Amino acid sequence: MSNTHASSPQEAADVLRHVESVGRHTSQLLRAFWFPLVVFGALTLASAPVQWWWPGGAVGAFWAIGGPLGGALVGWYYRNRERRLGLHHSATAYVLTAVGMLAGAFLLPAVTSGDLREVASVFAVAAGYLVFAWLDRSPGLAALAVSLAVVPVVVLMSGVAHPGAVTAVVTGTAILASGLVYRRNS
Amino acid sequence: MSDADGHPAQRLDDVVHQRVRLGILAVLEQADADFTYLRNALGLTDGNLSRHLGVLEEAGYLVTSKTFEGRKPRTWVRSTRLGQDALATEMAALRELVTRYESNLASAGDGPDQNPRVAG
Numbered sequence: 001m002s003n004t005h006a007s008s009p010q011e012a013a014d015v016l017r018h019v020e021s022v023g024r025h026t027s028q029l030l031r032a033f034w035f036p037l038v039v040f041g042a043l044t045l046a047s048a049p050v051q052w053w054w055p056g057g058a059v060g061a062f063w064a065i066g067g068p069l070g071g072a073l074v075g076w077y078y079r080n081r082e083r084r085l086g087l088h089h090s091a092t093a094y095v096l097t098a099v100g101m102l103a104g105a106f107l108l109p110a111v112t113s114g115d116l117r118e119v120a121s122v123f124a125v126a127a128g129y130l131v132f133a134w135l136d137r138s139p140g141l142a143a144l145a146v147s148l149a150v151v152p153v154v155v156l157m158s159g160v161a162h163p164g165a166v167t168a169v170v171t172g173t174a175i176l177a178s179g180l181v182y183r184r185n186s
Numbered sequence: 187m188s189d190a191d192g193h194p195a196q197r198l199d200d201v202v203h204q205r206v207r208l209g210i211l212a213v214l215e216q217a218d219a220d221f222t223y224l225r226n227a228l229g230l231t232d233g234n235l236s237r238h239l240g241v242l243e244e245a246g247y248l249v250t251s252k253t254f255e256g257r258k259p260r261t262w263v264r265s266t267r268l269g270q271d272a273l274a275t276e277m278a279a280l281r282e283l284v285t286r287y288e289s290n291l292a293s294a295g296d297g298p299d300q301n302p303r304v305a306g
Contacts, residue, residue: 009287012280015205019277022227023212030217083255086223088262089216 030089034182036074041176043070052165067102101128118164119152144178201245202272211273214265221261
């Protein structure tokens, strides 16, 4: 690697490419969102039987325990990974988003009724994923967020029984599959 | 950018107008990094990286801190607001240099072998 100054337009272009590449590489190393996707995809799938057999308050209790536990697991994973890589990135925006997402997931069912109440929390989750996508500048994650918001609408329009459980199966599978795809490609 | 703003080469900062130092600031723009990460990411020796970090720290563009994991010391590097601004200014100036050169080439219809010196 040259230590020289950029002394011509060609060298300036070369330095620009180098600097952008170094920054991009670091940014890509920091984006390991396959792990939270796998964790929360699995948790969402695990919530489906709860929603099927005990629709109503039980799923709230499931997420009141599972949400913070999943978040702690993801936090532990990122901290270990960053320590191993030698990088440290502020997690404040991510933690605030996760807290807002969890609060919204509890609040929306409380202010809705009927079948909508069973699926309302997914809209808060989709909004949270959209913020994560913006934080990570990830079009793929944004596409996942939009598709998550579409699922409950389609499920409600189709009039299937147990819309909450069906939505959990579809969204959980989508989140888990996205995490596994990101894992394979990372 | 008008001519009144001057040639972009005049806005180049001697402290950061250097491939390695810009690379350091580009990494630190994304995250705080430890010495080993910077050394490996930029392909430097310990001594070379230390010298560049010293210059940037003296200019107020970054701060270093030492932590211990067990008995093993670890040096962390973090860019300051001044460093982030310096990187942004330098990158903008370099981009403008390249753009000017390319538009000059396009208007003159010359080959790309003029290689005018602009800085350094």
